[in-house]
Amino acid sequence: MIHVITSANSAQNTDLMEQAFRLRHRIFVEEMGWSAVAREDRREIDEFDDEHAVHLLAVEEDDVVGYSRLLPTTRPYVLSTHLPQLCKGTPPADPGLVEWSRIGVADSARTSGRRLNPTALAILTAIVEWGLPRGLHGFVSEMPTSWLLRLLQLHIHAMPLGLPQRIDDVEIVAVRAGFDAQSLRRLHAMRGTTASVLAPARGGIIRLAS
Template identity: 45%
Template sequence: MIEIITTENIHLYRTEMDEAYRLRHDVFVDEKGWRDLAQADQREIDQFDNEHALHMICRQNGKVVGYQRMLPTTKPHLLSSVLADLCEVERPVGDHIWEWTRYCVAKPHRERGRALSPVANALLSAIVEWGMESGVDRIIIEMEPIWLLRLVQLNFMVTPLGIPREIGGDSVVAVVAKFDHRTLQMLQAMRGNSKRVLKDCPPSAVVAAQ
């Protein structure tokens, strides 16, 4: 199951968050080569890992194997503060729109071919479940353009916010992706069950989104 971590309960997840920050460093610094994010302690942490961030982790056998971070667009976030050049239209802002960042899955748990891995499916399903319970129906994503078709196939309604730009050697495009019950149904169909993937959310995970 996917666990949500906020400023309210992060003190209970010190070990898990340490593993998550190290997974982020492995993926974004060591694999992707984003050397600007490199840290001597091998923990990738930035200015958005603050009291407004909502972290989601996936654990298997007690170890963090998947992670993603949600940021409210009503507060400073990547598109507003770091990657503003990716947006060529009026920037989407609102309590119902959050930014999806730092998505990463440990190597042994990634998809092979076109199908989403169980961990990837659970992380995406968690966004939709959380959003539908919290009044959130759109996410901003900065991603490689190849993901556009994948998201459409998962029943996200995707709108580019600008043209792709070269960032750190990668082509990156910003999009806003709308989702609803059809998105969740597609993800459930892909994994073959309709079981809830989210554990009980701390109150701040829902209140913060309203």
Template identity: 40%
Template structure:
């Protein structure tokens, strides 16, 4: 299962957010060597982790197993404020129906070699299940080019916004991806999860049921 943590409801998920920030530091700084993101407290958090951010996260045994961050493109986000030069093919796509999908990672213990893991599948499904009912049908992001073929297999329409560039010793390409209910159906079929992966909104749960549902 995956939970949705909207920034303006962060007070319901303080412990979970702390674990998400620490997982991001482990993956992006300790493993991938993105030294510019290093923090002495071991928490990878930046200027975009605001009330506008939405986190999709999966937990196992009370620990963060994977997470992704969604940012509205009508406001500040990485592609406009940090990496605009990656978008070489015209204006950066923005609008209420477009989100930026970033900080996507899975903890080492929950990866499955080069294959999509159960946690990774839950994150992708969680993003689709969150976005589609809200009229969000496109996303932008900065990705390793090797991810493109995987998203094409899941039914996403992937459009590179420029050529790959080397950032922190690895290739990165800006992309726009379009998705629909058909994409959700295809993804469920490919990863073998036919049901919804999202937990109930904690704000809407009775007080006696507020707990980690991992």
């Protein structure tokens, strides 16, 4: 299940968030070599992990096995603050758009082959399932160029915001992606079920901070 954690329920989910920050450190610092965000406590946390962040945690038997973060684009976010060179123009600012970043899956939940990883698919489904009722219609993200086709196959309407650039030896492109009810139906079809991926909220009503 995907747990959605914001400032409204973070106090009830400190154990899961501790796992999430340590998972981020393993993926982004230890595996991907992001030395600039390394910390001695082995928790990967940055300036955007504040009251405006929405954390999506894939949890299996109380273990966090996947993670990503949503940030409102009406405030400073990763693309607009640190990677504006990936955009041909001004990075988007739209209350219906969030930034999807820090996308990672634990080694124990990774799969091989051409099919989308089930944990990553569940997280993407959660964005659409959770976002549509809250007025979201899309996201911006910085991702490997190889992901573009996969998004289109999932009926996520992705368009580059600029030309790809090599960052840490990976060709990265900034995209603006739109989703709707058709996207959710396609995601359900890919998962083989219409059952919700969202776990029941623990500790309060979860809203998108603005």
